[in-house]
Amino acid sequence: MRHLLTTAGLPRKTVTALLDTAEALKQSLLGREVRKLPTLRGRTVVTLFYESSTRTRASFEIAGKWMSADVVNISAGGSAVAKGESLRDTALTLTAMGADCVVLRHPASGAAHRLAGWVPAHVINAGDGTHQHPTQALLDAATLRERLGDLNGRTVTIIGDVLHSRVARSNIELLITLGARIRLVAPPTLLPRDVAHWGNALASTSGDWPVTVSHDLDAALPGSDAVMMLRVQTERMHGEFFPSAREYAISYGLTEARLGLLPEHAVVLHPGPMLRGMEIAYSVADSPRAAITEQVRNGVHVRMAVLYHLLAGRDDQTPGEEV
Numbered sequence: 001m002r003h004l005l006t007t008a009g010l011p012r013k014t015v016t017a018l019l020d021t022a023e024a025l026k027q028s029l030l031g032r033e034v035r036k037l038p039t040l041r042g043r044t045v046v047t048l049f050y051e052s053s054t055r056t057r058a059s060f061e062i063a064g065k066w067m068s069a070d071v072v073n074i075s076a077g078g079s080a081v082a083k084g085e086s087l088r089d090t091a092l093t094l095t096a097m098g099a100d101c102v103v104l105r106h107p108a109s110g111a112a113h114r115l116a117g118w119v120p121a122h123v124i125n126a127g128d129g130t131h132q133h134p135t136q137a138l139l140d141a142a143t144l145r146e147r148l149g150d151l152n153g154r155t156v157t158i159i160g161d162v163l164h165s166r167v168a169r170s171n172i173e174l175l176i177t178l179g180a181r182i183r184l185v186a187p188p189t190l191l192p193r194d195v196a197h198w199g200n201a202l203a204s205t206s207g208d209w210p211v212t213v214s215h216d217l218d219a220a221l222p223g224s225d226a227v228m229m230l231r232v233q234t235e236r237m238h239g240e241f242f243p244s245a246r247e248y249a250i251s252y253g254l255t256e257a258r259l260g261l262l263p264e265h266a267v268v269l270h271p272g273p274m275l276r277g278m279e280i281a282y283s284v285a286d287s288p289r290a291a292i293t294e295q296v297r298n299g300v301h302v303r304m305a306v307l308y309h310l311l312a313g314r315d316d317q318t319p320g321e322e323v
Helices: 012-029 055-066 087-096 111-118 134-148 166-177 245-252 292-311
Strands: 044-049 070-075 101-106 122-128 155-159 181-185 211-214 226-229 267-269
Touching (some): 012 292, 055 070, 055 101, 055 122, 055 292, 070 087, 087 101, 087 111, 101 292, 134 166, 134 226, 134 267, 134 292, 166 181, 267 292
Parallel strands (some): 044 070, 044 101, 101 122, 155 181, 155 226, 181 211, 226 267
């Protein structure tokens, strides 16, 4: 694997290898007083973020440091970008300084793909516009595997602002690859026009359609093995997509009553940051049924796994064996 830019077309074997590596790394760090592996010693990882981030940026930094890489964090506002420097020139400057891997978040869809064509370094897409966020999908899958086991045949219901969500797109591609079925539940105004065709290339040989669409949340919950709440991305909205926050909460918020409609084994996910009281009730977010903190924890190990496979992976060695 040269880069990680998208979950579209990512082979099941590769997805499983990344998830298994993340679990191996997690186990190798258990009980250690100092959480440090020498795996990426001498490697330099640069995080280049043109958009705000807490979870993704911090977890990539922690992941790199736990594997002994040198990690350099750069924000667009505090760099030459603020003076008008292009993404290409910024990236070429960083790789000329010795960056082995560039982790990019950018508001333009496709930015990570362009970057991968310009620089010799490995590129990881940490979110590009409304397009893709592959490591988020991987950590979500890791969390679901922990809670549910094999995802083949499981039904995952994704709820909310699908239109602006790179998380939804990445998860749909990845979870279908792992054999899951997807339900999308959202207001008509927050669904892409082509949403009915998502998953077309990944439809099973039996002819079953892997993605269904609904506007009725209450009807979708009883058969769900997991629900993934999406953040309402007001910063990407130009115009009114729903009447009010209160109306949205009434129709699409995950309340205590709606939690009761789910099967007992069902798990609740949210990529964060959460709009409590609108997208998800306070009590639901803090419920044992929610795996939101586990998602954040698994994010570090998944991003360690991605860095390992890009920068140090060998098929004949398990991470941590050299320690």
